[in-house]
Amino acid sequence: MAEYRSTGILMGSELAGKVPPRERLLKRACAVIECVEEIPCNPCEEACPVGAISVGDPITNPPNLDFDKCTGCGACVGVCPGLAIFLLDLSGGSVRVTLPHELLPVPQAGDEVELLSRAGEVLGRGTVVRTRRAGTTSIVTVELPAEELLWDVRAIRRSS
Numbered sequence: 001m002a003e004y005r006s007t008g009i010l011m012g013s014e015l016a017g018k019v020p021p022r023e024r025l026l027k028r029a030c031a032v033i034e035c036v037e038e039i040p041c042n043p044c045e046e047a048c049p050v051g052a053i054s055v056g057d058p059i060t061n062p063p064n065l066d067f068d069k070c071t072g073c074g075a076c077v078g079v080c081p082g083l084a085i086f087l088l089d090l091s092g093g094s095v096r097v098t099l100p101h102e103l104l105p106v107p108q109a110g111d112e113v114e115l116l117s118r119a120g121e122v123l124g125r126g127t128v129v130r131t132r133r134a135g136t137t138s139i140v141t142v143e144l145p146a147e148e149l150l151w152d153v154r155a156i157r158r159s160s
């Protein structure tokens with residue numbers, strides 16, 4: 001049995017093939033889709049304007065992402081009911097993750113926030129670069145202080 005089914009937390013080894021290579025991220029932002037279960041769901045596929053995401057038939061197929069087609073537009077991030085899609089970006093010397101966030105108040109550009117792992121552990125602090133809304137979901141881009149955090153930061157918490 002996959003370990004995440006008992007822990008509820010995806011591990012790096014369970015995301016093999018899902019994470020864009022570092023060389024790709026140096027060019028421009030790219031999505032990472034951390035969705036591995038066979039569930040009847042495909043709004044990510046329908047939201048992508050360039051056809052980079054394929055679920056296909058049956059609809060229970062886990063989504064597959066074509067890293068080269070992805071433009072990093074973020075249209076898929078706010079439509080995923082599982083909050084399972086993120087953008088990673090190493091272009092132009094930046095180290096940025098864009099993530100869905102559903103807690104209020106909405107973080108604003110310039111805010112310092114705590115960086116959380118998939119397990120909710122605090123990994124450090126980062127700075128909000130921008131926030132936009134997609135329905136009830138905020139899509140928040142955060143600058144990280146170190147590249148190694150890019151692979152593990154998947155949530156934020158506002159500092160008190």
Ligand code: SF4
Pocket residue numbers: 030031047048049050051052053065069070071072073074075076077
């Ligand atoms: S970020 Fe944009 S281009 Fe990339 S997979 Fe999502 S919707 Fe498609």
Ligand code: SF4
Pocket residue numbers: 033034035041042043044045062063079080081082083084085
């Ligand atoms: S919308 Fe989210 S939960 Fe649904 S298939 Fe796409 S990535 Fe998975």
